[in-house]
Amino acid sequence: MKRPLRLLSALLLALLLNPLAAEEESLLMMRSSQSFPEAMLAVQKTLGEYGYTVSRVQRVDIGLTASGFETDRYRIVFFGKPEEIRHLSGEHPELIPYLPLKMTIFAEQDETLLVALDPTALDDIVDDEAFAQLTMRWKNDIIAIMDELREY
């Protein structure tokens, strides 16, 4: 009696504590009601608070307005934890094209959209339990960061 009960409760608990377990969307997205410059600052600040270094903010909009695109507010934010990136690029060079992580941020009228790759998609590349845990942590961090940005 004791055993199955404990097993059951463990199972229940696992179910309860794992609300993010099976998200089928493979891009992580959020809409912020903040304007682009505000959202841009908030993203960088919040990434920092979660221990990530923003290695570069890349504009892709120079020349876009010239070719008819109506927003010049489109950036790519590259980020990562330095030691993690170094370790992974040494241990699993096949990951290098996907490092560091990145997020796209762009304006839609007076709101701002954020889009990131779901890092667990990288589990296809490296078949390794420790790596799967790492990408799950990245994913949860990105979701938490997006949740926080929503509250701004």
Add this chain to the structure above:
Amino acid sequence: MFRSTLFLISGLLLSTTLLAAPDGARLYERHCSACHGLEGEGGVGVPLVLPSFQRAVEDDFLFTTIRHGRPGRVMPAFTSLSDAQVRAIVDHLRSWAPERPQQAARPVRKPAHGKPGRGKALFAQHCAQCHGANGEGGHGTGVTFSRPRDLPVMAPALNNPGFLAAADDHMIKRTLMEGREGTPMVSFLDAGLNEQQIDDIVSYVRSFEEEPLHWQYDRDEAPAITMESSYDLQTTVENIKRAAVGKNFRIIRIQRLEDGLFEEGEQNEKQVIVYFCNFNFINEALSLDPRVGLFMPCRITAVEKADGTVELMAINPRYMSRLFNNAELDEACTRMHNLYESIIEEATL
């Protein structure tokens, strides 16, 4: 024993309270608002707030649309939300249209007695210019905000397993009779078709079910394109630059992978990234899907390994493409894949 029972009971209690009242507004905000707008006004997705839309569809249509998504048409399938959560989202969508006339819970699925053959000709004449010759849907995504285009709201795919599963004949007919005020979709009664012709079109749209367009991607696609170079690191980087310029790209930056992550002088010098871009290509890709920034800028990385050999690597756009659930990106991704491959080949030979 006692403790684990307590544990179990509190777990059960917690789970029932959690499941009892899923917060539709919050769920919508988290799962839908990025595309459909905070108030359903549309964005990457089509608008959901318009009274003409709310009137035309039953709760079942909304429920099934959320569950199945629209394969290959950006809208994801939400398979892991609970039924209660999906219903809470539906209720939230409905909160935007409190005046919606109360209809029977679900109209009988009465097949329209139309002639699909005649409907086909009418479709080509009246629908194809927006919904595509085979009902594959309009180009681009949702609502125009940042890009100039021909239609302010994209025409959804009709030849789509997700749409066909969600929409019954009644809904399609109603949409054709009434149109969707506030969007380019007009009432075809007003536009001069009679009800028989509309039934013919409904039957034709229904006949897509016999052979729906299935979006397919190759699950075996490798995540990265890699190739070994026969030159040293420095020469290889120069070769990449030359090959990219030869393919009409502009070099925007050469940097180390670790730039910006480590202090100056501490970066690994053996991992060099060449970033390049082509504005026409970027512009074209953005008009297909504003999220494609995740592919940008174009990048090839040259890595010198411990044994001195140099390897070139790039993401495989055809692998990335599936994550967007956007069939329209496939062609651009294949082209990009081929460009990467030829630049890498040229740089290594």
